[in-house]
Amino acid sequence: xxxxxxxxxxxxxxxxxxxxxxxxxxxxxxxRVCVLDVDTGLSNINTLLGLRPAHRLEQVxxxxxxxxxxxxKTGEDVGVVSxxxxxxxxxxxxxxxxxxxxxxxxxxxxxxxxxxDTAATHTETVLxxxxxxxxxxxxxxxxxxxxxxxxxxxxxxxxxxxxxSLRVVVNQAVDYPAATDTYRRFAAVAEKCLKLKxxxxxxxxx
Numbered sequence: 001x002x003x004x005x006x007x008x009x010x011x012x013x014x015x016x017x018x019x020x021x022x023x024x025x026x027x028x029x030x031x032r033v034c035v036l037d038v039d040t041g042l043s044n045i046n047t048l049l050g051l052r053p054a055h056r057l058e059q060v061x062x063x064x065x066x067x068x069x070x071x072x073k074t075g076e077d078v079g080v081v082s083x084x085x086x087x088x089x090x091x092x093x094x095x096x097x098x099x100x101x102x103x104x105x106x107x108x109x110x111x112x113x114x115x116x117d118t119a120a121t122h123t124e125t126v127l128x129x130x131x132x133x134x135x136x137x138x139x140x141x142x143x144x145x146x147x148x149x150x151x152x153x154x155x156x157x158x159x160x161x162x163x164x165s166l167r168v169v170v171n172q173a174v175d176y177p178a179a180t181d182t183y184r185r186f187a188a189v190a191e192k193c194l195k196l197k198x199x200x201x202x203x204x205x206x
Contacts, residue, residue, distance in 0.1 A: 005133035010149040011120040015139040027076040034079030034111040057083030122153040167201030179203030
């Protein structure tokens with residue numbers, strides 16, 4: 001299955017809302033989608049989708065629970081696995097990431113896509129989650145602080161030689177011209193400072 005990370009180094013850009021809606025839209029098109037919620041923000045995917053997980057992914061990684069016990073499903077049949085407390089300041093170890101890869105392998109038969117909703121930061125743990133993905137969407141807004149923080153995340157990924165594709169999604173855009181202007185400004189800085197080309201991934205109207 002294809003693994004897609006959604007990242008944004010500043011809170012309140014609407015990243016989790018984008019993930020929830022993309023997952024629902026994919027499900028409506030007949031795709032089998034599972035969301036891995038590794039965001040510690042208050043507006044996590046469980047809240048948006050009306051789910052109350054009794055167990056979390058770290059209990060699977062420690063051997064306390066099976067992935068079947070942790071996996072929840074929405075009414076649209078979107079799978080959701082919550083791992084929010086993994087992000088609570090303690091870095092995820094290499095052994096835990098290996099275990100996570102094993103867990104995803106267990107779920108391969110059930111899903112076509114895994115969407116990873118990362119925390120709004122660029123810590124070692126977030127970077128490791130992104131490195132699992134073949135594709136990453138950087139969710140930004142026209143807010144200069146959001147663009148600055150997203151650039152810091154991009155710089156960290158570039159330093160680690162992230163090999164997946166990178167696309168910028170402009171959220172909370174006033175209109176199409178404003179969205180493309182935000183993308184072009186961000187892409188120009190990335191190309192000038194990092195010698196890196198980032199693709200346009202679309203926009204969402206405010």
